[in-house]
Amino acid sequence: MLAAFPPAYVLVLSLKPWAPYTEVVVLGxxxxxxxxxxxxxxxxxxxxxxxxxxxxxxxxxxxxAVWYLSAAxxxxxxxxxxxxxxRIGAIGMAGFLAGALPVWAYNLQTNGATFRxxxxxxxxxTADRWAVLSAWWNNDLPRGVGLWHPWGDSPSALGLxxxxxxxxxxxxxxxxxxxxxTRGLDGVVxxxxxxxxxFALSGFGGPxxxxxxxxxxxxxxxxxxxxxxxVIGAALASLWRYQRVLALLACAIPVAINLGALVxxxxxxxxxxxxxxxLPADNTPLLSTLRSTGISEVWMNHWxxxxxxxxxxxxxxxxxxxxxxxxQAGGIDRFPEYRARVEQASRSAFVLxxxxxxxxxxxxxxxxxxxxxxxxxxPYVVVVPTSRVVHPSEVTAALxxxx
Numbered sequence: 001m002l003a004a005f006p007p008a009y010v011l012v013l014s015l016k017p018w019a020p021y022t023e024v025v026v027l028g029x030x031x032x033x034x035x036x037x038x039x040x041x042x043x044x045x046x047x048x049x050x051x052x053x054x055x056x057x058x059x060x061x062x063x064x065a066v067w068y069l070s071a072a073x074x075x076x077x078x079x080x081x082x083x084x085x086x087r088i089g090a091i092g093m094a095g096f097l098a099g100a101l102p103v104w105a106y107n108l109q110t111n112g113a114t115f116r117x118x119x120x121x122x123x124x125x126t127a128d129r130w131a132v133l134s135a136w137w138n139n140d141l142p143r144g145v146g147l148w149h150p151w152g153d154s155p156s157a158l159g160l161x162x163x164x165x166x167x168x169x170x171x172x173x174x175x176x177x178x179x180x181x182t183r184g185l186d187g188v189v190x191x192x193x194x195x196x197x198x199f200a201l202s203g204f205g206g207p208x209x210x211x212x213x214x215x216x217x218x219x220x221x222x223x224x225x226x227x228x229x230x231v232i233g234a235a236l237a238s239l240w241r242y243q244r245v246l247a248l249l250a251c252a253i254p255v256a257i258n259l260g261a262l263v264x265x266x267x268x269x270x271x272x273x274x275x276x277x278x279l280p281a282d283n284t285p286l287l288s289t290l291r292s293t294g295i296s297e298v299w300m301n302h303w304x305x306x307x308x309x310x311x312x313x314x315x316x317x318x319x320x321x322x323x324x325x326x327x328q329a330g331g332i333d334r335f336p337e338y339r340a341r342v343e344q345a346s347r348s349a350f351v352l353x354x355x356x357x358x359x360x361x362x363x364x365x366x367x368x369x370x371x372x373x374x375x376x377x378x379p380y381v382v383v384v385p386t387s388r389v390v391h392p393s394e395v396t397a398a399l400x401x402x403x
Contacts, residue, residue, distance in 0.1 A: 007146030028068030039079030056099020144221030276303030
């Protein structure tokens with residue numbers, strides 16, 4: 001039940017069409033569960049093979065799986081000894097290599113890009129480890145365990161109740177439980193310790209320190225709740241043996257808090273991109289403006305451009321959008337074939353997301369002696385050069401991340 005009714009933040013992230021983070025949680029959890037069975041229940045070779053294959057598949061899905069892989073490896077190394085460790089390790093590694101086969105092919109082509117990212121991040125993002133850990137503690141942790149969410153009212157009193165329940169379950173897991181009965185829970189505790197450690201030391205945490213203040217690492221938070229759900233569930237099961245009414249009440253509290261958070265969540269804000277949260281719920285006015293002006297190729301940021309292209313496709317309107325600035329700044333070229341199409345268009349537009357009275361682009365075009373038409377379709381500003389075609393390389397500084 002705790003896993004079925006996660007915090008609003010975790011639920012929304014799991015519904016967004018991003019990388020396969022949910023699949024990583026499922027496969028990583030299976031990998032860790034097998035490792036726990038190997039370490040505490042002396043499971044055999046088939047369990048080791050399943051452990052390795054699930055871990056490999058999770059790693060193929062996303063490097064985030066390294067959290068689960070590290071916890072699983074620690075469980076096996078600490079709990080298994082001698083020849084059995086060698087046998088289990090060899091079988092598990094064979095399964096892992098098979099499950100993650102596409103990863104090895106990719107890294108042979110890219111000189112180990114995956115491992116460079118996990119080890120050191122990109123562009124020096126992980127320089128200040130303590131600052132990264134602090135960002136995780138103050139942002140990702142409270143949102144991931146349901147203390148608050150950024151899309152509506154989050155009463156601090158309810159957050160305090162949730163924090164108390166989580167802390168009590170963790171303290172029970174560490175000190176008060178009957179170890180001969182539930183000692184396998186140690187593997188989940190290891191995972192909970194592994195998450196912040198690897199977050200701070202690897203490339204996952206670096207984007208948390210971005211200068212723009214957007215939520216670049218919240219998508220890594222869901223594993224926290226699904227691990228805590230196991231710990232809380234085990235604590236409630238222990239309480240059930242002594243106080244059933246109290247156990248039911250304690251179970252109802254986090255479920256009620258999480259469901260209550262959904263009621264206060266603004267869906268339009270929740271399903272905005274965390275990198276760009278200024279988009280309208282309806283792009284019909286912008287599409288109408290572009291259609292009336294005969295524009296089917298535009299330069300605009302990809303956070304706005306990609307959903308606009310989806311909406312245009314649904315409306316049966318031809319539209320190509322390309323993000324010049326982000327690619328020039330080192331971002332991913334998501335639609336490389338679109339660049340040539342927009343460059344070759346006889347008439348194209350710049351679409352900005354801004355409420356500025358006079359965007360920098362307008363001033364830059366005037367300085368260049370280029371005439372243009374401007375259309376305001378809040379929150380968009382459409383600028384159509386009329387005296388000549390303007391390539392974005394001529395106005396790159398006026399197309400930065402503000403727009």
